[in-house]
Amino acid sequence: MTSGTTEVDVIIIGAGSAGLSAAKELTNQGLNYTIVEGSHRIGGRAYSEEIAPDVWFDLGCSYLHSAEHNPFVAIADDLGVVLGKEYGNFFDGDQQRFYHNRVQLNDADAAACREYFEQCNKAIDNAAKRGEDIAVSDTLDLDSPYAKTFMAHLAELCGGDIDELSTVDLERWVGGSDYPVLNGFGNLIAKWGGDVSVSLNTKVESIDWSAAGVRVETNKGTLTGRAVLITVSTGVLAANHIKFKPGLPDWKSDAIHGLPQGTESKIAVHFNEDVFGPDGRGYHHTWTDDDEGSSFEASLMGQNVAIINTGGRFGIWLEKQGQQAGHDFALEQIANVFGNDIRQSASRSIVTAWYTDPWTLGSYSHALPGQAHQREVLARSIDDQVFFAGEATHIDFGCAIHGAYLSGIRAAQEIKAMLK
Ligand SMILES: Cc1cc2nc3c(=O)[nH]c(=O)nc-3n(C[C@H](O)[C@H](O)[C@H](O)COP(=O)(O)OP(=O)(O)OC[C@H]3O[C@@H](n4cnc5c(N)ncnc54)[C@H](O)[C@@H]3O)c2cc1C
Numbered sequence: 001m002t003s004g005t006t007e008v009d010v011i012i013i014g015a016g017s018a019g020l021s022a023a024k025e026l027t028n029q030g031l032n033y034t035i036v037e038g039s040h041r042i043g044g045r046a047y048s049e050e051i052a053p054d055v056w057f058d059l060g061c062s063y064l065h066s067a068e069h070n071p072f073v074a075i076a077d078d079l080g081v082v083l084g085k086e087y088g089n090f091f092d093g094d095q096q097r098f099y100h101n102r103v104q105l106n107d108a109d110a111a112a113c114r115e116y117f118e119q120c121n122k123a124i125d126n127a128a129k130r131g132e133d134i135a136v137s138d139t140l141d142l143d144s145p146y147a148k149t150f151m152a153h154l155a156e157l158c159g160g161d162i163d164e165l166s167t168v169d170l171e172r173w174v175g176g177s178d179y180p181v182l183n184g185f186g187n188l189i190a191k192w193g194g195d196v197s198v199s200l201n202t203k204v205e206s207i208d209w210s211a212a213g214v215r216v217e218t219n220k221g222t223l224t225g226r227a228v229l230i231t232v233s234t235g236v237l238a239a240n241h242i243k244f245k246p247g248l249p250d251w252k253s254d255a256i257h258g259l260p261q262g263t264e265s266k267i268a269v270h271f272n273e274d275v276f277g278p279d280g281r282g283y284h285h286t287w288t289d290d291d292e293g294s295s296f297e298a299s300l301m302g303q304n305v306a307i308i309n310t311g312g313r314f315g316i317w318l319e320k321q322g323q324q325a326g327h328d329f330a331l332e333q334i335a336n337v338f339g340n341d342i343r344q345s346a347s348r349s350i351v352t353a354w355y356t357d358p359w360t361l362g363s364y365s366h367a368l369p370g371q372a373h374q375r376e377v378l379a380r381s382i383d384d385q386v387f388f389a390g391e392a393t394h395i396d397f398g399c400a401i402h403g404a405y406l407s408g409i410r411a412a413q414e415i416k417a418m419l420k
Pocket of ligand 1: 264
């Protein structure tokens with residue numbers, strides 16, 4: 001790590017997708033930088049673990065969403081990384097199945113449930129198009145028998161509950177195909193970012209921008225630069241894990257707090273045999289009169305794995321109960337669809353804990369009602385010294401990894417223009 005006396009053009013904080021794309025773009029622009037990462041690895045919220053031999057589970061991002069607009073499609077192709085392009089319509093409405101009180105909805109009820117999901121999405125979009133940046137909960141018919149499963153689904157997609165989500169922020173999402181990565185999205189990011197020289201285990205403690213240039217204090221010493229680029233999550237910023245001297249202006253703090261980190265929790269369960277059967281592969285929504293419900297992917301790419309998703313306040317509560325509670329909940333959800341016999345074949349599970357992970361303090365950002373404009377504000381630099389990137393700063397792809405990637409390039413180009 002460059003420390004003390006050597007001044008670089010840019011100090012980049014965080015080696016997730018945004019920090020890594022910024023580093024590559026700065027190199028293209030002929031600028032030098034130091035990139036520091038607090039944890040022991042690059043990738044941030046892109047991280048894969050092998051749950052069984054040759055079966056990879058992505059604890060963070062797993063899909064190249066909006067694939068037709070996603071720069072990681074070309075990156076994966078260039079690196080020879082196999083994408084599950086044939087599974088890109090996995091989430092389409094007609095692919096989804098619904099189970100209430102352990103019984104699959106019949107065709108008529110499933111059609112009514114899909115219709116309700118459509119109506120909800122339209123109500124959110126219509127409010128946003130009228131310019132009403134209000135809570136999603138204010139737009140929905142919550143008396144529907146399908147409201148519970150829709151709410152659980154939205155909480156795991158967006159990380160927040162319906163009263164916490166902004167209509168305008170949701171409406172901006174650009175749809176399209178969703179490609180999984182056969183051997184792990186986290187592994188793809190580690191491969192793509194592997195040529196960037198990162199100082200790992202280097203935690204930034206404070207940033208002094210009181211004079212020209214910046215002084216960044218880390219657990220390994222002081223760095224000086226002409227500008228600093230911050231890519232840590234809004235959760236880390238809101239928790240004041242990095243101290244600013246002088247403090248951040250109010251408009252920037254408001255943007256950080258208007259875009260909190262939501263929580264999506266995932267629990268992967270591997271089975272030592274095919275418990276799903278040839279027709280079981282798919283995306284299932286399950287809820288009972290007594291539980292919160294969840295949605296889960298069964299055997300997406302033909303493997304003996306189910307991935308259960310929860311989110312919002314329930315996801316946080318479940319994470320706080322610990323690993324065993326997460327495992328038990330996941331098995332219960334799978335058993336609700338495939339029957340109790342599956343329990344004997346469960347060989348291993350991995351339970352995520354993003355809400356308490358000190359390097360993220362949540363899964364990804366969502367705008368609070370009335371705060372959708374804050375993504376643009378969060379992206380603005382302060383006094384041509386302190387620059388911001390990361391998923392929360394992207395307007396159309398906020399919360400997604402390709403939004404983080406694009407934001408890193410945007411910030412690097414802004415810094416280049418400023419230093420010129
Ligand atoms: C459960 C889950 C599912 C998801 N699913 C998808 C998906 O399917 N598709 C999709 O597109 N996106 C998905 N996402 C979102 C996606 O993973 C993120 O948007 C993206 O990875 C964020 O990249 P980033 O560079 O903005 O932030 P990060 O990846 O968080 O990078 C910031 C880095 O800063 C480091 N850091 C923090 N504090 C300090 C400090 N004080 N000093 C030094 N370093 C520090 C962190 O360790 C981290 O490595 C998912 C995320 C989660 C958690």
